[in-house]
Amino acid sequence: MVRGNLRCARDVGDWGRCAKECLSTASDDTFGSGKFVSDTRYFRPIVQVDTARPSDAFSLAGGWGWFTHVELLSRSDVARIVSADHVPEAVLARLCDRRPDICGLDFAAPxxxxxxxxxxxxxxxxxxxxxxxxxxxxxxxxxxxxxxxxxxxxxxxxxxxxxxxxxxxxxxxxxxxxxxxxxxxxxxxxxxxxxxxxxxxxxxxxxxxxxxxxxxxxxxxxxxxxxxxxxxxxxxxxxxxxxxxxxxxxxxxxxxxxxxxxxxxxxxxxxxxxxxxxxxxxxxxxxxxxxxxxxxxxxxxxxxxxxxxxxxxxxxxxxxxxxxxxxxxxxxxxxxxxxxxxxxxxxxxxxxxxxxxxxxxxxxxxxxxxxxxxxx
The missing domain is CATH 3.20.20.20 (Dihydropteroate synthase-like)
Incomplete structure (x- = not known):
């Protein structure tokens, strides 16, 4: 996974299926708690727009925002903040890849x-x-x-x-x-x-x-x-x-x-x-x-x-x-x-x-x- 103008470093194939599998199988064990909870995990990027951007930050949707951490959410456990390095690759692709233009609209800008x-x-x-x-x-x-x-x-x-x-x-x-x-x-x-x-x-x-x-x-x-x-x-x-x-x-x-x-x-x-x-x-x-x-x-x-x-x-x-x-x-x-x-x-x-x-x-x-x- 390349940061900055981030793209997936490998072909993730069926993007939607792969991301959904990553979401449904991620558990508390993935993040070292020692407790397994099998319900779906959601990864919310904690977005920054500051000009002082770390070199290892991930781009958000090919736009103006960036993030280094995510809020890990589920229906059965308390929210917590973890490094974006822990996010499954296919989910990162969804979060980071530039959105294609629609009707000539460039989503790299508002x-x-x-x-x-x-x-x-x-x-x-x-x-x-x-x-x-x-x-x-x-x-x-x-x-x-x-x-x-x-x-x-x-x-x-x-x-x-x-x-x-x-x-x-x-x-x-x-x-x-x-x-x-x-x-x-x-x-x-x-x-x-x-x-x-x-x-x-x-x-x-x-x-x-x-x-x-x-x-x-x-x-x-x-x-x-x-x-x-x-x-x-x-x-x-x-x-x-x-x-x-x-x-x-x-x-x-x-x-x-x-x-x-x-x-x-x-x-x-x-x-x-x-x-x-x-x-x-x-x-x-x-x-x-x-x-x-x-x-x-x-x-x-x-x-x-x-x-x-x-x-x-x-x-x-x-x-x-x-x-x-x-x-x-x-x-x-x-x-x-x-x-x-x-x-x-x-x-x-x-x-x-x-x-x-x-x-x-x-x-x-x-x-x-x-x-x-x-x-x-």
């Missing part, structure tokens, strides 16, 4: 996904971009402000939202994509939908990525359609319907439960014909989670690099930010949203789905300059 809701009832900006001309103008403004990709949605997934018919959702999003293309937008477009019919229409109009907040659990046909159309996807932990997702959500261990869900869904996406190199994962902040659940995930986001895919954080203006930050109006939550994004940058998260593109772009630029000690 990327911004601008939120463009063509809906009348989204929690933060419902109705603001419901007219095609308004949505097109907003998309062009996000491009000028520094967005790297636009995420267009036609169905609200706020807590309590009801599912709308396919035809209605298509009538909201496809004209917006057409208008953006006619206006000469140069950014890739993501379609935010749970439905294969909507995604197919959007792809035909020019969408390049499918972002499914249900984690491909809502519509069984969506996964196969994405594979057939050879489009990349974002898989989110949001398996409950928005209409009921905030009705007393519970987990055995929210961090590990979300990781296991995403790992299983990624395995199924690969089996369906979507390579891991065309998959982004989102832990689903705010989808079927309490404030404490959200904060537990944010504190250990770096665990999800073990999925071996780029990570997306969609926390912008969400309810927990208002609760923690004292901002009941979603329009007043930009500072809190940016604070969460900057914290996630310290975990190596690569993609940020945001409402406030210009403000977040400025904050990330200053964060990058500050940790480097120079302008880019």
């Amino acid at each position: 990327q911004m996904m601008g939120i463009l809701n063509a809906t009348p009832d989204s929690f933060s900006d419902g109705g603001k971009h419901a007219a095609v001309a308004d949505a097109c103008a907003a998309g062009l403004a996000m491009q000028a402000a520094g967005a790297n990709i636009l995420d267009i949605g036609g169905e609200s997934t706020r807590p309590g939202a009801e599912t709308i018919p396919n035809a209605e959702e298509i009538s909201r999003v496809t004209p917006v994509i057409d208008a953006l293309n006619a206006a000469g937008v140069s950014l890739p477009i993501s379609i935010d939908t749970r439905k294969s019919a909507v995604a197919a229409s959007a792809i035909s109009a020019g969408a390049a990525l499918v972002n499914d907040v249900s984690g491909f659990t809502h519509d069984p046909a969506l996964m196969a359609m994405c594979a057939a159309r050879q489009v990349p996807v974002c898989v989110t932990h949001g398996p409950q319907d928005p209409s009921v997702m905030q009705e007393d959500p519970r987990y055995d261990n929210v961090l590990l439960d979300v990781f296991d869900f995403l790992e299983k869904r990624i395995d199924e996406l690969e089996t369906a014909g979507i390579p891991r190199g065309r998959i982004i994962a989102d832990p689903g902040i705010g989808f079927g989670k309490t404030i404490d659940h959200n904060l537990a995930l944010l504190a250990r986001l770096s665990l999800f690099h073990g999925l071996g895919v780029p990570l997306l954080l969609g926390a912008s203006r969400k309810r927990f930010i208002g609760a923690v930050g004292g901002a009941p109006d979603p329009q007043d939550r930009a500072p809190g949203s940016i604070g969460v994004a900057l914290a996630a940058l310290n975990h190596g998260v690569q993609v940020f789905r945001v409402h406030d593109v210009a403000q977040t772009h400025q904050a990330i630029a200053l964060w990058q300059a500050a940790i480097r000690g120079e302008q880019s």
Whole structure:
């Protein structure tokens, strides 16, 4: 295993299978405790971004972070910190290998996904971009402000939202994509939908990525359609319907439960014909989670690099930010949203789905300059 710009020194073959075997067989004996516990081990890199980087540090996902130690987690034992040298090689490959570009996005640097809701009832900006001309103008403004990709949605997934018919959702999003293309937008477009019919229409109009907040659990046909159309996807932990997702959500261990869900869904996406190199994962902040659940995930986001895919954080203006930050109006939550994004940058998260593109772009630029000690 070569450090720095780390790549696996040997061919690990079936990467997903090998990593899973390493995870399931690692035990306390591996780390010298003298006690054997057979349940799955999870390796969370303790990420550093300091310019004083040791020569033997491991790169994180080919990006700006590095690590020398990991937090060893399981469902049956207390967490502990161990040297990264103890991590199985296939797991290190998942943690360290550079993520392939998706839709032209280079994950060696932070990327911004601008939120463009063509809906009348989204929690933060419902109705603001419901007219095609308004949505097109907003998309062009996000491009000028520094967005790297636009995420267009036609169905609200706020807590309590009801599912709308396919035809209605298509009538909201496809004209917006057409208008953006006619206006000469140069950014890739993501379609935010749970439905294969909507995604197919959007792809035909020019969408390049499918972002499914249900984690491909809502519509069984969506996964196969994405594979057939050879489009990349974002898989989110949001398996409950928005209409009921905030009705007393519970987990055995929210961090590990979300990781296991995403790992299983990624395995199924690969089996369906979507390579891991065309998959982004989102832990689903705010989808079927309490404030404490959200904060537990944010504190250990770096665990999800073990999925071996780029990570997306969609926390912008969400309810927990208002609760923690004292901002009941979603329009007043930009500072809190940016604070969460900057914290996630310290975990190596690569993609940020945001409402406030210009403000977040400025904050990330200053964060990058500050940790480097120079302008880019």
